[in-house]
Amino acid sequence: MGEGTQPNEYKLATPPDDGISSVKFAPQSSQFLLVSSWDCGVRLYDVTANHMRIKYQHSRPVLDCCFQDPVHGFSGGLDAVLKMYDFNTNTEVVLGKHDGAIRTVEFSSDVNVVVTGSWDSTVKLWDPRSRCLAGSFSQPDKVYTMGLCGDKVVVGTAGRRVLVWDLRNMGYVQQRRESSLKYQTRCIRCFPNKQGYVLSSIEGRVAVEYLDPSPEIQKKKYAFKCHRIKEDGVEKIYPVNAISFHSQHNTFATGGSDGFVNIWDGFNKKRLCQFHRYPTSISSLCFSADGSLLAIASSYMEDKEELPEQPDDTVYIRRVSDQETKPK
């Protein structure tokens, strides 16, 4: 393995040629990983064999992707087109278009629907069987991130707004909220136990929020500082770009532009561990379905002063132990 790698992790061979926007593991399997990139490509990797299986293209950079099942994937990006790809037959279908770039793509297995959020300030639902648009729902501002929570979707938009929709009844917004963090929302992911969500901001902070609006539950919400580095008396504050939940333990990993990955126990307000520093910003994170692997995208996000030579865009596959991910 290359320099800087440790025995419990390795780099994926044939990584994307430009920034990595998203990494997603397949449901019910830790063998396949889908990776979208600013080089306009979407790649399917066999993580076990460390081998790239399939690559397909969009006409512009791809901002997000997801699996429906091990053979079907969805992707969208700056070209505003939602593509569905069949990895067995190597064929692609265009499901439809947004009016602006598609920023986030998720598949809800509970409702069997693909959800896309876009900079055109809408969320659209797509039926993967009939391969057509199932509905378009306007949001108060550009959609920046989305977290699925059973049959609910938590949408984070510009202007620090957070909206909770019920995918089974999109007639009205279930909850309208404001981020409890002062600065721009970077990422929202929901607890696998469906109690709440975690929201990260562009200025080194993470908030743990609960969906139940009753006051005694809302009292439990909190926020904390992280992904900050103190150097020579100056505190450097980094964006927190990525969150991923461990499906069994309800713990979560956060990745920041500082190149660090931390694992947190949100219910007990504890940090479980911090990995070594990765060469550049962590742009995306994903735990495998069984929680044994963590895919870590270390990729320059053009968010810092430009250096003459940026580290390569790399996906690390890290084997994580219970010790690192289980609440103590």
Next chain:
Amino acid sequence: MITIRQQRQEFETELRTYKGDDPLDVWTRYISWIEQTFPKGGKESHIDEILHKCVTAFRGDERYNSDTRFLDIWIKFASICTEPLEIYKYMFDNKIGHKLASFYEAWASELESLGNTKKADTVYIQGLENGAEPQDLLRRRQGELHARVARRVAGELVAPPEPVTVFEEPCRHALGALRGRQSGKKVPVERASTTVQGSTRMPQNSDAPNTNRPGFQILSDENADPANLMQSTGEWLNIPTKGTHKENTQKAGVWTKGKMKQRNTPVVKLSEISSVSKPEFSVYTDVDDLITATPQGKHFHYSSILSAKKPEKYQDPFDRFQQDVGSEPGVRLMYPKEKVYCGGLEFQLEEIRAFKWIENQRQVEKS
């Protein structure tokens, strides 16, 4: 059809991607677009925010100090502030619009509208001294001011002479810059070429007695040296804004939740009350008891109850803004905040990267 949202998005994009040597140009066009699209202003227009960000962004830029566009933006900014005079003072101290007659004109009309004609005159004199151009405009405005003052002094007993501004009847200023000069007015559409000051220009009825004249002399401080008013004090190094003079900075909240901040009034325990309040009669105390009683210390004085409330600490809005852009000492933000929070909308890092990508793509296709 291009929606307002898309148009705004385009301006905001341009603010972040402009590479030429006149960045103020984008701001000027953006601001006039806002004024035309949102003639009533309001929160939706983001005009306050954008004016503030614009004047802050270029306030140190000397090449714009004599730029009429920049001056216009400053005057608009002054008009949305609760204390426009402070803005003018700030501009004067920082030599913004130093050589432009319209700066002195706007400042003087503001002063005059507040009744301070003496200082308004000083402002004109200062403008002439500083060689502000065009000079005739300043002289004419000063003349008009004198005429209005004279008319007021004369009590308007005699029908006023033909006003000097006769050729400037309120009329729509075709193709003129949109500018709201009067304070407190959000509407930036200026219908008259100049706001006629002083006289209300009521149709004068020759036989009706003039009721406007006050029956008493208004005191004016003769001893104040008008020259003093005009010196660069160097006080206004930061931009005062709306928030500066707010008395209640605290947000309204649920009453039951609000916690009153306790002032430093000493709390007296029930058991110690006897040591504090001295009854006029002497209470019989056991000699042994006196020894164990708490000594009456200095800390039990109540003089603070009727003392004047301390003025609220001056919080400089500009400082607050600086913190926002990350120049707070001891803290460094590791992302391009000036691009994320530029103008009135926020952009994601990916959006900024997308502009760059599209621009690069264009370059590649061209070559």
